[in-house]
Amino acid sequence: MKERIDQPGWISRMLSCIFLLTCISVSANAANYVTVAVIGNRVPVPDKTQGMQKVVEQVKGFWHKKILQVLPDKPDLIVLPEYCDFPKGISRQEREEYLNVRKNQIQEFFASESKANRCYIAFGMRREMEDGNWRNSCIIVDREGNIAGIYDKKFPTVGDMEGGVKTSDKTPIIQCDFGTIGCAICFDLNFDELRRVYEQKKPDIIVFPSMYHGGLVQNTWAYSCRSFFAGAMAFREIPSEILNPQGEIVASTTNYFDYTVARINLDCRLAHLDGNWEKLTSLKAKYGSAVKITDPGRLGSVLISSEDKNIPVEQMIKEFEIELLDDYFDRSRRYRLEPGNME
Known part of the structure; x- marks a missing residue:
């Protein structure tokens, strides 16, 4: 007697396999481009004469218009400032x-914006x-409007803590569909x-909502x-601003525009x-425009990026036995401690 095939179950398993293979293929691809937008501004002094719910609506309206500015570039990630919904000109009591x-109205608003525009929003x-x-x-919040992760400020100012803000001892790495944050x-x-925690964890992107710049x-x-x-x-x-892993500025707002995209x-x-x-x-000779080697000068290190759709940078580096920056530093530390190298 022939074995009966459960067609719905078989189809489901086949679709799962196809999905898994697709995910593996995507993860193996290189040239992992992500479009990031940052918006630097603050909600102006609101009209408080009609109550605080009206102020909430003004905050939503302000950020809706600001987000519209960057949508033509189809960002994967939009970063907004610290305390982005606190308007100017309101007292502590207000x-x-x-x-x-x-x-939760503002959180729900940004969730709806991220879902409508298929992007992540950090605020x-x-x-x-x-x-x-x-x-x-x-x-x-992610592309579906769900919370991808929350970071609670580890080092609030004394003033913030006196105002009731508690500190956190957690340093999460937030997984997104394009990488880690x-x-x-x-x-x-x-x-x-x-x-130093992030030095060890090496997230792809560090997002920095802030009231101050921090300079160098x-x-x-x-x-x-x-x-x-x-x-x-x-x-x-x-x-x-948006900086690359060499600390170079790759995009910045100006006195004319409060947003930038990279x-x-x-x-x-x-x-x-x-x-x-x-x-x-040799790497450049073989891969040509499929690899980018960026030298900022005066640093002694270069940034190697794969521009190839199928060959990741790790494969290129392995092929030519290129020693990565941290590996070189670690080797130098070990060699320093070998007999005869230290008095």
């Missing part, structure tokens, strides 16, 4: 009234916990202990963490020039 009315806001305490948070919020940037510290974070860095400032006067390639690695000169020359 802010408490606003929070009591706002509840800073004061978030109430179940126990009634507050956090200064960066919330990331780490977060830092404003004052966090001053603390090496947080940066941004460059240090990007380079030491081997990550792209996307900062959104709450003031037009301060540039909101298409970045996450399939990249850093390598030192020592011992790699001939290998890099």
Whole structure:
């Protein structure tokens, strides 16, 4: 007697296999381009005469218009500033009234925007916990409007803590469909202990909702963490910028435009020039325009990016036995400790 085939089950298993193979194929592809937008601005002084619900609606209207500016570039990720829904010109008491009315409305608004536009949105806001305490948070919603992850500020200012914000001891790495994200919020940037966590975890992108810029510290974070860095400032006067893993600015807002967009390639690695000169020359000779080698000068390291649709940068590096930056530094540390090298 012939075995009866369960057709619905068989079809389901086949579709699962096809989906899995597709995922594996995509993950193996190189040239992992991601379009990132940062918007640096703040909600202007609202009309408070009609109550705080009206203020909530003004906040939604403001950010809806700002997000519209970057949509022509079809961003994968939009980064907004710290406390992005707090308008200018409201007192502490008015802010408490606003929070009591706002509840989850702004979070739900950004979720609807991300779903409507098929992108991730990272935004800073004061978030109430179940126990009634507050956090200064960066919330990331995904393309379906679901929460992809939340980072709670690890190092709030003394003023923020005096105002009721509690600190966090967690440093999550948030998984997105294009790669991984780490977060830092404003004052966090001053603390090496947080940066060192990201040095170990090496997220693809560090998002930085903030009230202050940080100057050269941004460059240090990007380079030491081997990550792209996307900062959104709450003031037009301060540039909101996107940096590459060498700490170079690749896009910035200006005095005319409060937003900027960059298409970045996450399939990249850093390598030192020592011992790699001939290998890099051979790599470029073979792959030509399919590989990009970026030298900022004065740094001694270069950024290698695969522009090929099918060959990831790791495969190129392995093929030519190129020693990566961190591997070279680790080898130097070990060699320093060998007998005869230290007095």
